[in-house]
Amino acid sequence: MSGFLRLLLNRLGISLIVLVGVSMLIFAIARIIPGDPARIALGPNANAEQIAKLRAEMHLDASLPVQYGHFVVDVLRGDLGTSLYTNRPVTQDIAQFLPATLELVFLAGFIMVAVGLPLGILAAHYRGRWQDHLVRVIALLTVSAPAFVWAVILMLLFAFYLPLFPIAGRISDIYDIERTTGFLTIDTLLAGNWTAFGSAVHHLILPAIALSLSGIGQAARLTRANMVETYDKPYIEMAQAYGFFPSRIARSYAFKPSLIPSLTIIGLDFAAMLGNAFLVEAVFAWPGLSRYGVAVILRKDLNAIMGTVLIIAITFLIVNIIVDLMIAFLNPRIRYSTRGTS
């Protein structure tokens, strides 16, 4: 069995255990949140009989283990129940809202990597010079304010004072695009509608930048620190002594080993964006899963809470597995070290 396959199976096994643990934990926590879900679902005018009837239908009068058993059986049948918030199957809600969040997070992640890593490399390369100082100030600035603050600032600057970008929704009202994948940038292309594609991208830019800014700062700072440490290694000095070009030293000898810790953090940042997207989605009226998740928690919509958390947990685990595989690709020692643990 190859090292990669072994690593993959190892991570999948661990992920499954984590998933079961997360589901049990969230199942318990969701039931501890104050408020009777049946009372909230039926509205303020429901009487005691109606509340009791719905509680029975939702198995809320049974013990926690029995309730969890019902939940697991339903999940294995692909049924996450009905959301009391939207009155629709939770699977339908997730299918509608998840692509919106993923589209936002993918672009934010891309911006984070495309801007953060080069900034870090630049700062390390010009260590102690004005370029380094400038990058460090930018990194500090972006890290020190949370995404929703950036969202409001960007909205004020580029929508209120300079009306350059739209601030609500995913696409202009004038387009009626058939939702094939749920990713509007893809669906508009599938429809062959380039102006609609432009509109979808236009709507994505501000929220994606707002979401990515703190990640950019973090990636830049981490990459710089790792690269600076690598530059102090003897083999770099040796390469410099041999007269290799600085760009070759940076690309071939300094960047790759520096990338591994950065990659781990970027992977975690990327997954964390799913949760952090909530406030950005709220500010930009982005109909995504994060906003849905918070709304259902506030309404104690048990089925929807479980469905949302499970999907976010699964996405988190998938991203982590991908990062682990990438790190293993970059560093064979990790790839082969799994022999001892499998």
Added chain:
Amino acid sequence: MMKNTALITALCAATALASPAFAETVLRLDEVAVGELDPAKASDYADSILMFNVYDTLVLPAQGGPGHTPHLAASWDVDGATYTFTLRDDVMFQSGNKMTAADVVYSVERMQALGAGLSYLFAGVTAEAVDDTTVTLTLETPYAPFIASLVRLPIVDMTLVKANSDSEWGEDFLSGNGAGTGAYSVTSHNPQEETVMAKSDSYFLDVADVAPDTVRLRYGLEPATVRTLIAQGEHDIASQWLPPEVVQALANDGAQLLTESGTGGFYFKMNTQKPPLDNVNCRLALSAVFDYGTAIQMIAINDEVSGGSPSTGAIPVGMFGANGSDMVQTQDLDAAKAYLADCPYDPAEMNLEISWIAEVPLEERFALLMQSNFNEMGISSSITKLPWALFAEQVSTAETTPHISQLFVNAVTGDPDTLLYGMYHSSTPGTWQSPEYLNDAEVDAALDAGRSATSDADREAAYSALNARLMAIAPTIYGFDRQSVFAASNRVNVPALSDPAMAFGLDGMGFSFRLMEMTGE
């Protein structure tokens, strides 16, 4: 010169030919909560907006005054507890099906079966179709405001529902689709984003061309987003839940302010079962010490428009039994001292718990004002922030209900019965409306008289007596009569929210899109 003029004329003519004769008009508005499309589950403001536009009811509130006018019903007769309605015979559902008495019966039974929203208004009602255009609704006991309740009975297209759903009541279908006779049909419904509605071309009443062609009701927009959207010209009517500062800023930027009033109030509800508020003199002292004038200033948008008007008593001005507008409540420290002297509890040890609902930040300001007022009399208190879900749970028992709860309450049918009965009748304790846990025989008698009286004069007398009794025993501090304020662009005229003579006196009905006018600005 001639050549240029000819060229410009030709270009103008070409442009005119290329442009459609009438550009489609789009109205964009927002609400905080997701709108519930199923009319049997409708209860809050967003639900009401959807319901009043997608569906119709047998009667409508009269505009600019009391009473009700025929709508789907051409006329009605009352015989004791039996109401016989003659339906219009020219009403078609948006599906093309004809509206008949069977649809009315189905709508009543559907409300009762689902037991959600405001279905309690129709508990015990027996509906029977006499023929296609005649239906009788029989009550278990006479109920004077029943006609008013009918504004909450939207008529559903039974044939369409049964054709599109396997279940008897079609919850799955109606949660995402419309099945009404209304002037607007549902084009799409995304609970996380918006509901889009289009003007129906088969409505049974005339709808002006200037009424919006398409309406986009957006959900959950942040105040900063709403302000920017209106500044960008991409939003028309903001929800009433914007902070006063944002409404002020929008008004300063040129937005018009629409208002809706006369349906409810803002109340500080005192738990009459919990010491020291189980004593009437203690409650009267708190009522007298509250600074009503400052409370009104806190919700003022500008010199002319405010989020409320001074309270004159337990019943909002404009309803049966309300005191005259000259009887405004004011802070009276001397009276407060006198009541406090007769209160058997030590003010320093009262430690009153003043709660506010976490989702309504404005209430924290009122809690701080109240605490400051109490401090002037040496009354100790603490402030508690409660999420709505936790509040609804806590008020289910008197022991866990805070001393003082702040609530906006409105009459869901426009009739005082739906405002006051749920708050004060001893048979309805332990709901979000009744954290007072009041148990007073005189109040019960007045409320029952208000329900059973058949003439307006008798109802006026019953509610006047109720008002006087409630002021005497002070279960509640009546903060102010509520007025909802909506900031709006100048692209739309809304007579029902700007002209008192056109107002409906029912929350949400001012948003009847068919009565709105897009100005083309």
